[in-house]
Amino acid sequence: MANGAVLVASSAMAPGAAIGGSSGGTIPGVVTVPASRTAKFAANPRAAVFNTTRPVSLTKGALDELWFVGDFTKDLTDAATTTVSVVPVSAAVVVLEGPSLQGALGLVKLGAMSSGSASFTFRVTCANGEVFDRTILLTAVEDRLWVFGKDPDDQRFYAFDFAADLALSANTTLASVGTPIVVGMTALSGPSIQGSQVVMKFGGLAAGDTVNSCGLPVNFANGEKIYRSIYFTREDH
Numbered sequence: 001m002a003n004g005a006v007l008v009a010s011s012a013m014a015p016g017a018a019i020g021g022s023s024g025g026t027i028p029g030v031v032t033v034p035a036s037r038t039a040k041f042a043a044n045p046r047a048a049v050f051n052t053t054r055p056v057s058l059t060k061g062a063l064d065e066l067w068f069v070g071d072f073t074k075d076l077t078d079a080a081t082t083t084v085s086v087v088p089v090s091a092a093v094v095v096l097e098g099p100s101l102q103g104a105l106g107l108v109k110l111g112a113m114s115s116g117s118a119s120f121t122f123r124v125t126c127a128n129g130e131v132f133d134r135t136i137l138l139t140a141v142e143d144r145l146w147v148f149g150k151d152p153d154d155q156r157f158y159a160f161d162f163a164a165d166l167a168l169s170a171n172t173t174l175a176s177v178g179t180p181i182v183v184g185m186t187a188l189s190g191p192s193i194q195g196s197q198v199v200m201k202f203g204g205l206a207a208g209d210t211v212n213s214c215g216l217p218v219n220f221a222n223g224e225k226i227y228r229s230i231y232f233t234r235e236d237h
Contacts, residue, residue, distance in 0.1 A: 027192040031199050033159035038197070039146035039230045043164035048136045050074060055119070055135040062113045062140040063217075065096055065225040067169070070106035070122045070134055081128040092118035093138060106134075109224075116140045143228055149235035150212075152205035155188055160216055160228060163196040169222055174198065178217035185212055185232065205234055 048056035049071040060066070076082060086099045086106050094111035099122055101107070106122040118138040125131050148158065166172055177191045177198055184206030192199045198216060206212055212232035219225050 027157075027189045027199055027201065030194055031157050031192070033157045033197070033199055037148060037156065038159040038161050039148075039228070040161040041143075041146075041164060041228050043168040044141060046168065047071065048134070050134045053132075053134075055137045057137045057139065059141045060110070060113065060118075060138045061143060061227055062116075063111075063225075063227040065109065065111045065223075067097075067107060067109050067224065068120070068136060070099075070108075070136065071104060072106065072122075072124060072134060073104040075124075075132060075134070076104050076126070079126065079128060079130060081126040081130065083124055084127050085125045087123045089121035089123055089133070090119070093120055095120070110138070113138060113140050144231060146229075147231045147233060150185075150202070150205055150232045151235055151237040154237070155201060155203040157190075157199055157201050158214075158230060159194075160198045160200075160218075160230065161196060162198070162218060162226070162228070165226060166196055166220070169220055169224055172220045172222040172224070174218060175221040176219045178219070181213075181215035181229075183211055183213050185214070187214070191216065202232075205232060207234070 044059045046066055047069040048058060050056060051074050083101045086101050088095050088099050092115045093113045095108060096111045097109035099106050099108040108120060110120060119135055121133050121135040123133050162174065174193045177193065180187060180191055185202045186204040188201040188203045190200035198218065200214065213229050215227060215229040217225065217227045
């Protein structure tokens with residue numbers, strides 16, 4: 001199930017708008033970036049359906065600020081009861097909002113993880129007097145999926161595509177982009193929000209393949225935040 005019950009969408013920034021602290025210039029209008037230079041980021045699941053008493057394992061970007069859902073339907077149905085209250089028990093992850101209850105669902109917004117593994121527990125009190133814990137185990141995901149080849153002399157556009165995350169967040173929109181963290185290259189223009197994508201133009205390239213990257217903090221219109229990176233290796237054209 002999705003956590004759309006608590007996420008509110010609002011309007012996106014206009015195409016071509018330059019957002020954030022990049023030293024590059026504004027991208028004029030809408031730029032077409034081919035699939036070969038577009039990083040389509042998959043969305044990590046955010047709903048834990050507790051069909052047993054065992055913890056549910058989910059993945060999360062270590063710096064992401066996202067809503068997560070716990071579904072207690074089986075527990076409540078088996079005991080013929082309802083939820084009354086919930087309190088948080090967390091380890092190595094920041095609780096930003098909640099938890100709160102919406103019927104059989106527990107809702108919580110989780111932020112930065114202080115280690116590669118973390119957990120969040122919903123401690124639920126029921127109308128029949130029972131109390132139970134249901135836990136989400138979080139593993140920080142390494143975002144080195146998208147690696148592009150680039151000649152040091154090339155000056156080209158690249159796109160960060162967040163369509164999957166936006167859809168999972170009740171089809172919210174991109175609101176703004178923070179200051180890009182660019183290493184080993186020069187940000188020539190952007191970042192620019194274009195629909196579900198953020199477009200930037202890069203030039204140059206450092207000698208070592210492991211140091212060329214751009215990390216992008218992105219703010220959603222519903223208040224969620226994610227941080228994603230793309231990486232570059234040298235190709236002499």
